[in-house]
Amino acid sequence: MKLFNAQQIYAADKSTIASQQITSDELMERAAVQLFNWLHLRLQGASVKIHLFCGIGNNGGDGIALARHLQDHGYNIGVYVVNYSKTRSDDFLINLDRLKERKVWPIFLEEGSALPEVGRDDIIVDAIFGIGLNRPPAAWVVNLMRYLHKSEALVLSVDIPSGLYMDNVPKEEDAAVKANYVLSFQAPKLVFFLPETGIYMEHWEVLDIGLDQKFLSELETEYRLIGKNEVLSHYLPREKFAHKGTYGHSLIIGGSYGKIGAVVLSAKAALHSGSGLVTAYVPECGYTILQTALPEAMVVVDVDKKNISNIDFDISPKVIGLGVGLGKAASTVKALSDFLSENKIPLVIDADGLNILSENQALLKKMPAKTILTPHPKELERLIGKWENDFDKLKKAKDFSKKYDCIIVIKGAHTITLYGEKGYVNTTGNPGMATAGSGDVLTGIITGLVAQGYEPLEATIFGVYLHGKAADLTVENTGYQALTATGIIDGIGEAYLDLFKTPEEPQVQNEQSEQ
Ligand SMILES: NC(=O)C1=CN([C@@H]2O[C@H](COP(=O)(O)OP(=O)(O)OC[C@H]3O[C@@H](n4cnc5c(N)ncnc54)[C@H](OP(=O)(O)O)[C@@H]3O)[C@@H](O)[C@H]2O)[C@@H](O)CC1
Numbered sequence: 001m002k003l004f005n006a007q008q009i010y011a012a013d014k015s016t017i018a019s020q021q022i023t024s025d026e027l028m029e030r031a032a033v034q035l036f037n038w039l040h041l042r043l044q045g046a047s048v049k050i051h052l053f054c055g056i057g058n059n060g061g062d063g064i065a066l067a068r069h070l071q072d073h074g075y076n077i078g079v080y081v082v083n084y085s086k087t088r089s090d091d092f093l094i095n096l097d098r099l100k101e102r103k104v105w106p107i108f109l110e111e112g113s114a115l116p117e118v119g120r121d122d123i124i125v126d127a128i129f130g131i132g133l134n135r136p137p138a139a140w141v142v143n144l145m146r147y148l149h150k151s152e153a154l155v156l157s158v159d160i161p162s163g164l165y166m167d168n169v170p171k172e173e174d175a176a177v178k179a180n181y182v183l184s185f186q187a188p189k190l191v192f193f194l195p196e197t198g199i200y201m202e203h204w205e206v207l208d209i210g211l212d213q214k215f216l217s218e219l220e221t222e223y224r225l226i227g228k229n230e231v232l233s234h235y236l237p238r239e240k241f242a243h244k245g246t247y248g249h250s251l252i253i254g255g256s257y258g259k260i261g262a263v264v265l266s267a268k269a270a271l272h273s274g275s276g277l278v279t280a281y282v283p284e285c286g287y288t289i290l291q292t293a294l295p296e297a298m299v300v301v302d303v304d305k306k307n308i309s310n311i312d313f314d315i316s317p318k319v320i321g322l323g324v325g326l327g328k329a330a331s332t333v334k335a336l337s338d339f340l341s342e343n344k345i346p347l348v349i350d351a352d353g354l355n356i357l358s359e360n361q362a363l364l365k366k367m368p369a370k371t372i373l374t375p376h377p378k379e380l381e382r383l384i385g386k387w388e389n390d391f392d393k394l395k396k397a398k399d400f401s402k403k404y405d406c407i408i409v410i411k412g413a414h415t416i417t418l419y420g421e422k423g424y425v426n427t428t429g430n431p432g433m434a435t436a437g438s439g440d441v442l443t444g445i446i447t448g449l450v451a452q453g454y455e456p457l458e459a460t461i462f463g464v465y466l467h468g469k470a471a472d473l474t475v476e477n478t479g480y481q482a483l484t485a486t487g488i489i490d491g492i493g494e495a496y497l498d499l500f501k502t503p504e505e506p507q508v509q510n511e512q513s514e515q
């Protein structure tokens with residue numbers, strides 16, 4: 001699913017109005033009817049008080065139009081115009097007149113106005129700002145947002161929580177509305193998925209307002225949301241006459257004394273993701289552990305007992321997963337440097353492999369094209385430097401990706417894969433994945449997918465999806481706390497099977513809250 005920016009949404013509005021020969025006010029009416037239907041379906045005429053806080057632009061216009069439908073159906077409403085500007089949109093004014101025709105007189109809130117009483121069992125409709133926010137809201141508007149938050153009433157935000165920008169983060173933490181539900185038009189927005197802005201909502205849903213599909217389908221977006229439909233189109237089916245050689249040979253290089261388990265997890269995940277053959281390259285102390293824990297894998301040992309000191313093998317893997325449990329011993333750094341100078345095999349680099357790269361930046365230039373890097377936030381910071389906010393992080397990571405021609409996986413609640421200018425936002429996964437070894441499993445899955453013939457970018461997007469889906473399926477039986485990395489591996493098979501279960505409903509709902 002495409003994640004449009006504000007300019008693209010405004011352009012889609014225009015195109016829809018032209019191609020469907022409707023007025024902009026009719027488009028707003030569609031939005032308002034969808035909002036009303038959503039509420040009415042759930043409230044069924046209940047007498048709960050609904051407070052609608054409406055700005056003076058089109059987001060406010062949506063709120064005012066919704067108020068009219070609620071009034072027509074006998075709901076108990078209070079309507080407030082948050083009068084933060086003299087420049088009102090035409091469609092806001094049209095809808096304000098329609099409301100007044102019904103003898104509903106909104107209360108105009110200005111700086112210093114007394115604020116209406118809102119009970120904790122009431123409902124707030126937040127239609128103050130939409131995607132048009134382009135500067136910090138005035139202090140009195142921020143105060144109003146704080147006041148709404150304190151009321152503890154259920155908050156429904158129209159299109160986007162007011163105070164959130166489409167391409168920035170709020171300057172102060174409470175300068176945006178915290179929504180229980182966001183009812184977003186046509187498509188979710190990128191900010192729903194970033195750690196600093198995703199916290200402003202618990203759930204989001206998409207309301208289809210029938211924007212020009214042809215126009216939308218031709219738009220190129222910087223970001224895409226990755227669900228089942230997106231990864232299915234990349235899935236490589238197994239062939240009847242295949243043999244284990246058909247699905248590639250993965251080599252996992254890593255481990256140090258006390259950290260051999262990381263290699264076991266990666267190698268096992270590579271096998272479960274479908275790699276035909278898997279070999280582990282470990283210090284000598286890892287030999288018995290691997291042969292015992294994972295009989296399916298082959299093992300090549302380093303001359304050193306405790307650390308990787310010289311990467312030397314006479315097999316021809318299709319891809320190498322490098323760095324899990326590696327440590328940063330001086331001999332390991334040298335081994336990695338020598339290895340990168342000679343190596344032409346595609347790489348997936350994780351953990352201490354990444355740390356060694358960030359401490360020896362000259363090595364970055366030695367990575368083969370489209371090397372996949374899977375840093376957690378601290379490792380990412382060591383690679384790309386500190387960032388000011390999530391948008392700055394994305395920009396810096398993209399610059400890094402372009403500079404070194406590498407794919408970067410920014411791990412998080414919604415892991416984002418970046419390559420050049422494009423980003424792919426994952427939708428699977430859960431908080432239980434914040435557990436030891438979870439990253440080693442991801443490295444193994446992606447390595448196993450490259451081995452099978454997936455292009456590096458496809459392997460990364462698909463691997464991140466499968467990793468999260470496997471965890472989502474396993475967590476149904478374990479709960480967040482008891483989910484382990486091994487549990488994630490155990491779910492990979494089911495995650496594959498799930499790809500072919502009933503076709504996915506259009507993505508209309510998402511939960512960001514704890515279970
Ligand atoms: N296709 C769709 O999805 C459809 C979308 N629709 C709806 O339209 C919404 C977008 O509406 P919108 O463009 O009128 O902007 P909105 O957010 O209401 O802001 C209003 C104005 O406030 C101003 N302003 C900005 N920051 C400010 C600040 N800090 N303090 C004071 N003023 C500030 C700024 O104007 P400026 O002052 O810069 O001229 C801005 O234009 C969208 O979210 C959705 O709800 C539907 O109706 C139909 C189809």
Ligand SMILES: [K+]
Binds near residue numbers: 126
């Ligand atoms: K809003």
